[in-house]
Amino acid sequence: xxxxxxxxxxxxxxxxxxxxxxxxxxxxxxxxxxxxxxxxxxxxxxxxxxxxxxxxxxxxxxxxxxxxxxxxxxxxxxxxxxxxxxxxxxxxxxxxxxxxxxxxxxxxxxx
Amino acid sequence: xxxxxxxxxxxxxxxxxxxxxxxxxxxxxxxxxxxxxxxxxxxxxxxxxxxxxxxxxxxxxxxxxxxxxxxxxxxxxxxxxxxxxxxxxxxxxxxxxxxxxxxxxxxxxxxxxx
Numbered sequence: 001x002x003x004x005x006x007x008x009x010x011x012x013x014x015x016x017x018x019x020x021x022x023x024x025x026x027x028x029x030x031x032x033x034x035x036x037x038x039x040x041x042x043x044x045x046x047x048x049x050x051x052x053x054x055x056x057x058x059x060x061x062x063x064x065x066x067x068x069x070x071x072x073x074x075x076x077x078x079x080x081x082x083x084x085x086x087x088x089x090x091x092x093x094x095x096x097x098x099x100x101x102x103x104x105x106x107x108x109x110x111x
Numbered sequence: 112x113x114x115x116x117x118x119x120x121x122x123x124x125x126x127x128x129x130x131x132x133x134x135x136x137x138x139x140x141x142x143x144x145x146x147x148x149x150x151x152x153x154x155x156x157x158x159x160x161x162x163x164x165x166x167x168x169x170x171x172x173x174x175x176x177x178x179x180x181x182x183x184x185x186x187x188x189x190x191x192x193x194x195x196x197x198x199x200x201x202x203x204x205x206x207x208x209x210x211x212x213x214x215x216x217x218x219x220x221x222x223x224x225x
Binding site: 032034042043044045046049087091097098099101102103104 | 142146151152153154155156159161169201205207212213214215216217218219
């Protein structure tokens with residue numbers, strides 16, 4: 001089993017739709033969780049950190065389920081500018097200074 | 112945006128030649144990382160540094176070496192480039208003391224080894 005797995009893409013959704021991405025991780029000792037977005041031929045950029053109680057930032061909501069080793073990202077009211085690849089990132093075991101990147105899920109928001 | 116630059120941004124080199132990539136930060140962050148990104152593999156850690164002259168290997172360190180003589184600079188060297196090292200290389204930084212060790216990335220270097 002890969003350390004971090006994500007929904008296979010691509011996701012093609014119309015503007016205004018709600019879309020959810022899922023991510024599972026294998027190491028139960030992982031402590032830090034993030035979602036990054038990466039535009040084509042650009043660097044990854046931190047979208048949001050994921051806290052145990054879940055957190056929201058505008059149209060984006062992240063949830064963490066430690067028991068199931070599962071992270072989710074919900075995007076409401078999708079915009080064309082949300083088109084990107086979304087990377088799930090998990091800390092490596094109990095080593096806060098290293099992280100493992102998932103392969104990413106591609107999202108295309110269609111007019 | 113975090114103050115991270117990478118140079119060169121693009122490079123084409125021949126098999127067997129040495130190549131050095133530079134990462135420069137103005138954030139005074141303690142941790143610096145080198146990753147490579149390839150289709151089908153995502154981002155993989157090559158080496159990282161947790162302070163000046165303190166470095167450690169990542170999961171794909173074979174064929175690469177690093178040096179960090181100043182807080183702001185982290186160099187990645189391919190001693191003898193091979194075609195399998197054709198990739199996009201990203202530098203990242205983070206700062207201990209921030210609970211979640213969020214990482215911030217440079218713009219990347221596209222390296223082609225012919």
